Amino acid sequence: MFQTAAKTFFVSAATASAYRRVFLVGLRRYCKKTSTKLRVSEALSGAQLGADVKVQGWVRSVRPQKNNIFLHVNDGSSLQSLQIVADAKLNDPLLTFGSAVEVTGTLKNSPHQKQPVELEAEQIRVVGECNPVNFPFKIKKRHSLEYIRQLPHLRCRTNAFSSLLRIRSEATAAIHSYFKNNGFVQIHTPIITSNDCEGAGELFQVEPSGPAMVGDENFFSVPAFLTVSGQLHLEVMSGAFSRVYTFGPTFRAENSQSRRHLAEFFMVEAEISFTESLEDLTKVIEDVFRSATERVLARCAEDVDLFHRHVTPGHRDTVEAMLNKSFPVISYTEAIDILHRSSEKFTFPTDWGCDLMTEHEKYLVKHCGNVPVFVTDYPYDLKPFYARDNQDHPKHTAAAVDLLVPGVGELCGGSLREERLNLLMDRLKRVGLEDTYNWYLDLRRFGSVPHGGFGLGFERYLQCVLGVDNIKDVIPFPRFSHSCLL
Amino acid sequence: MFQTAAKTFFVSAATASAYRRVFLVGLRRYCKKTSTKLRVSEALSGAQLGADVKVQGWVRSVRPQKNNIFLHVNDGSSLQSLQIVADAKLNDPLLTFGSAVEVTGTLKNSPHQKQPVELEAEQIRVVGECNPVNFPFKIKKRHSLEYIRQLPHLRCRTNAFSSLLRIRSEATAAIHSYFKNNGFVQIHTPIITSNDCEGAGELFQVEPSGPAMVGDENFFSVPAFLTVSGQLHLEVMSGAFSRVYTFGPTFRAENSQSRRHLAEFFMVEAEISFTESLEDLTKVIEDVFRSATERVLARCAEDVDLFHRHVTPGHRDTVEAMLNKSFPVISYTEAIDILHRSSEKFTFPTDWGCDLMTEHEKYLVKHCGNVPVFVTDYPYDLKPFYARDNQDHPKHTAAAVDLLVPGVGELCGGSLREERLNLLMDRLKRVGLEDTYNWYLDLRRFGSVPHGGFGLGFERYLQCVLGVDNIKDVIPFPRFSHSCLL
Numbered sequence: 001m002f003q004t005a006a007k008t009f010f011v012s013a014a015t016a017s018a019y020r021r022v023f024l025v026g027l028r029r030y031c032k033k034t035s036t037k038l039r040v041s042e043a044l045s046g047a048q049l050g051a052d053v054k055v056q057g058w059v060r061s062v063r064p065q066k067n068n069i070f071l072h073v074n075d076g077s078s079l080q081s082l083q084i085v086a087d088a089k090l091n092d093p094l095l096t097f098g099s100a101v102e103v104t105g106t107l108k109n110s111p112h113q114k115q116p117v118e119l120e121a122e123q124i125r126v127v128g129e130c131n132p133v134n135f136p137f138k139i140k141k142r143h144s145l146e147y148i149r150q151l152p153h154l155r156c157r158t159n160a161f162s163s164l165l166r167i168r169s170e171a172t173a174a175i176h177s178y179f180k181n182n183g184f185v186q187i188h189t190p191i192i193t194s195n196d197c198e199g200a201g202e203l204f205q206v207e208p209s210g211p212a213m214v215g216d217e218n219f220f221s222v223p224a225f226l227t228v229s230g231q232l233h234l235e236v237m238s239g240a241f242s243r244v245y246t247f248g249p250t251f252r253a254e255n256s257q258s259r260r261h262l263a264e265f266f267m268v269e270a271e272i273s274f275t276e277s278l279e280d281l282t283k284v285i286e287d288v289f290r291s292a293t294e295r296v297l298a299r300c301a302e303d304v305d306l307f308h309r310h311v312t313p314g315h316r317d318t319v320e321a322m323l324n325k326s327f328p329v330i331s332y333t334e335a336i337d338i339l340h341r342s343s344e345k346f347t348f349p350t351d352w353g354c355d356l357m358t359e360h361e362k363y364l365v366k367h368c369g370n371v372p373v374f375v376t377d378y379p380y381d382l383k384p385f386y387a388r389d390n391q392d393h394p395k396h397t398a399a400a401v402d403l404l405v406p407g408v409g410e411l412c413g414g415s416l417r418e419e420r421l422n423l424l425m426d427r428l429k430r431v432g433l434e435d436t437y438n439w440y441l442d443l444r445r446f447g448s449v450p451h452g453g454f455g456l457g458f459e460r461y462l463q464c465v466l467g468v469d470n471i472k473d474v475i476p477f478p479r480f481s482h483s484c485l486l
Numbered sequence: 487m488f489q490t491a492a493k494t495f496f497v498s499a500a501t502a503s504a505y506r507r508v509f510l511v512g513l514r515r516y517c518k519k520t521s522t523k524l525r526v527s528e529a530l531s532g533a534q535l536g537a538d539v540k541v542q543g544w545v546r547s548v549r550p551q552k553n554n555i556f557l558h559v560n561d562g563s564s565l566q567s568l569q570i571v572a573d574a575k576l577n578d579p580l581l582t583f584g585s586a587v588e589v590t591g592t593l594k595n596s597p598h599q600k601q602p603v604e605l606e607a608e609q610i611r612v613v614g615e616c617n618p619v620n621f622p623f624k625i626k627k628r629h630s631l632e633y634i635r636q637l638p639h640l641r642c643r644t645n646a647f648s649s650l651l652r653i654r655s656e657a658t659a660a661i662h663s664y665f666k667n668n669g670f671v672q673i674h675t676p677i678i679t680s681n682d683c684e685g686a687g688e689l690f691q692v693e694p695s696g697p698a699m700v701g702d703e704n705f706f707s708v709p710a711f712l713t714v715s716g717q718l719h720l721e722v723m724s725g726a727f728s729r730v731y732t733f734g735p736t737f738r739a740e741n742s743q744s745r746r747h748l749a750e751f752f753m754v755e756a757e758i759s760f761t762e763s764l765e766d767l768t769k770v771i772e773d774v775f776r777s778a779t780e781r782v783l784a785r786c787a788e789d790v791d792l793f794h795r796h797v798t799p800g801h802r803d804t805v806e807a808m809l810n811k812s813f814p815v816i817s818y819t820e821a822i823d824i825l826h827r828s829s830e831k832f833t834f835p836t837d838w839g840c841d842l843m844t845e846h847e848k849y850l851v852k853h854c855g856n857v858p859v860f861v862t863d864y865p866y867d868l869k870p871f872y873a874r875d876n877q878d879h880p881k882h883t884a885a886a887v888d889l890l891v892p893g894v895g896e897l898c899g900g901s902l903r904e905e906r907l908n909l910l911m912d913r914l915k916r917v918g919l920e921d922t923y924n925w926y927l928d929l930r931r932f933g934s935v936p937h938g939g940f941g942l943g944f945e946r947y948l949q950c951v952l953g954v955d956n957i958k959d960v961i962p963f964p965r966f967s968h969s970c971l972l
Binding site: 236 | 544586638639655659678693
């Protein structure tokens with residue numbers, strides 16, 4: 001019996017080590033089980049006060065004090081970071097601005113006013129180091145949009161650009177929701193196309209690079225381009241569905257460094273069958289603008305606030321004004337009258353028949369009270385072949401509409417489409433495109449209906465709502481002449 | 487007094503005409519007001535029984551009888567058409583298959599079992615004619631998918647392809663919902679890129695066509711390509727947000743006419759930070775697949791049924807089986823063992839280290855019970871530089887995973903990414919890409935975290951759920967070598 005007791009008690013060193021291992025694994029499992037993995041936004045919501053949690057993210061500030069160390073940890077789930085309080089002995093020289101950490105501890109009410117919740121840390125593990133000397137962002141420094149634009153692979157780690165990307169994501173979802181809730185079918189219109197929608201130049205052409213290219217033959221047997229608009233493809237679809245839309249990238253090979261142009265930008269386009277007048281379009285355009293903006297203001301309040309406070313102070317008032325008034329509608333002819341009556345000196349001519357330039361658009365917006373304004377019924381000769389002939393005279397117009405907005409100018413362009421076979425055919429004949437667009441004429445030969453549509457520049461929309469001056473600051477990876485980083 | 491009465495009574499002809507005009511305008515307004523414009527799906531819902539309505543759409547069948555004429559009108563809002571009953575005197579020779587009509591009348595209970603509601607027409611207006619001799623679709627004829635594929639501008643007017651497009655739209659929305667509900671930020675990764683993600687060929691190059699090209703210089707100053715994957719751009723973002731995704735077109739200049747390949751196809755890609763193992767990825771992949779499929783089956787029941795009944799009879803059972811079992815996980819090494827043990831004669835070798843080919847993938851899926859199966863931990867040398875080294879031996883593997891599905895083979899590919907700076911740098915050095923990917927190494931220099939991601943081919947997903955054999959039949963405008971219609 002003594003022997004047995006001795007055996008039981010005096011376990012070998014190996015067995016002890018095995019026991020220890022089992023105990024530690026058990027303990028680790030237990031700890032793992034009780035530490036709920038939370039995102040920073042979930043932790044900040046306060047719903048888990050008192051819980052043992054694990055939070056993972058990147059250090060935004062480090063403040064060592066005599067007894068404690070304070071960290072702010074951000075994981076991109078919200079603009080706000082979570083404050084971590086730890087015993088000074090948990091400090092680590094690797095805990096630097098930009099480093100990645102995993103913190104376990106208990107969520108507590110914070111004694112500080114600024115945030116209601118803080119994490120009392122039991123353990124802080126540095127997951128990924130960040131040498132503060134080499135890291136191009138510096139703690140507590142506000143970097144300009146121009147500076148961070150030079151660092152496309154890191155700029156999402158700044159407050160401003162992470163806010164922008166959350167807003168962009170929410171605005172995208174809001175636009176999809178609007179169309180879905182209103183019975184539109186989403187169509188993935190193609191990027192590569194053999195059409196040249198606008199009949200204009202400024203196209204990118206596409207061919208395989210290197211070996212896939214066989215001789216002089218085109219890969220697609222025909223010259224192929226990057227799309228400038230999904231309109232014609234949507235018109236195909238509007239012959240079967242009454243309401244369709246697309247939301248994706250479009251391209252212009254414009255040799256421009258402007259603050260309003262990109263070589264690759266996102267466009268929301270819709271096409272609606274059985275339209276009766278331009279009002280059927282302006283109503284949808286205004287609704288999309290309003291519903292997306294209201295949702296973004298409601299769901300990304302903090303992120304939008306960052307822009308309205310720090311990037312463009314005062315812009316909030318402009319946005320409120322846009323939402324509080326209905327958008328005025330003026331005809332192109334009225335617009336020309338307004339420009340003629342003004343005392344402003346314009347660089348470009350303002351005669352009837354001339355295109356409205358950015359300077360004119362900006363003047364018209366201001367004239368109408370700095371709210372978005374629709375301009376309708378442009379000169380027939382200014383508009384592409386598909387715009388519907390108003391058959392008026394002596395001032396011959398087409399049923400086209402643009403939406404001009406504060407700060408940006410043209411946000412959106414649309415038109416009723418010429419659904420009458422004979423008129424469309426005559427116009428295509430006049431420009432020698434009858435054969436090229438024979439398939440398009442088919443759409444009018446077989447069950448043609450009055451229809452119309454529009455395209456809205458998504459980056460310009462974000463510029464307009466946030467007050468961002470340069471279009472390169474509202475897209476994750478801007479492409480323009482002489483620049484294609486990453 | 488008499489005179490006054492006479493004056494009142496004997497109004498002039500001009501005034502009478504004016505009164506008549508006012509009366510008619512009033513009557514028209516009244517009529518307009520009481521005819522609610524309804525979509526076919528709304529009319530069929532039965533909610534507006536007894537109401538005076540206006541329905542607009544395209545004629546899918548015409549059946550004139552002695553006293554009545556029966557039409558079916560479809561507007562793309564659902565697979566089902568609305569039955570119109572009208573007095574025979576409303577017949578019109580222009581009321582043909584494919585013509586566009588506007589019908590006003592009263593919604594009634596239908597005496598026919600097939601549909602609960604019909605529209606008793608008061609007026610039928612042919613909005614757009616359709617000559618049945620020239621129209622390439624014929625009434626009551628079922629056209630093959632191959633035939634309608636030749637008519638990309640009209641095929642959306644067939645039942646099968648309009649169902650496909652509604653399903654595609656709903657599946658798209660379902661995928662966005664999944665990611666949004668799970669805290670992912672949507673990133674619009676660029677189409678034009680200076681990266682060559684896979685290190686492989688088969689890239690499309692992009693340059694302006696014609697005048698925008700200045701001399702021999704590249705438009706972007708560097709060679710620019712169409713993206714083959716948004717992964718590296720998502721990895722950038724996963725250094726600031728813990729969960730990001732993108733859903734858009736990707737490109738391969740493959741000279742292939744296969745039933746599983748396109749030059750332009752849609753991909754869902756996600757990247758997740760703070761992963762612990764491949765399970766963190768397989769869980770998300772399986773969840774996306776399930777949630778999207780369940781939603782599509784629930785919300786597009788009729789449309790999916792058309793495919794499961796008429797296009798691939800019996801496929802419904804396959805889909806049910808996929809949803810009822812959890813997806814098995816086998817390692818690549820186990821997969822190779824299974825292939826070795828099988829009695830099947832394969833064309834391609836099945837030695838450890840060889841890539842799995844379509845024939846192998848299909849065998850493995852069958853072997854596992856014809857459900858989707860994950861294959862993990864592929865040979866290190868088969869995987870690109872970014873795949874995480876498992877540091878095992880003698881069989882050296884990387885933490886990569888593919889999802890193989892019935893009928894299609896590879897649906898999805900992913901991996902943990904090498905987050906360890908020294909390992910990544912060594913591998914890039916070995917292939918001479920250290921400088922090219924210096925920016926990518928920066929992501930590991932500054933706050934690197936364990937992370938991983940995957941890409942899911944959206945067209946293959948639709949093929950898998952609907953049982954469609956040819957990938958060209960699940961995309962609105964297919965692009966492949968020698969074909970870029972419209």
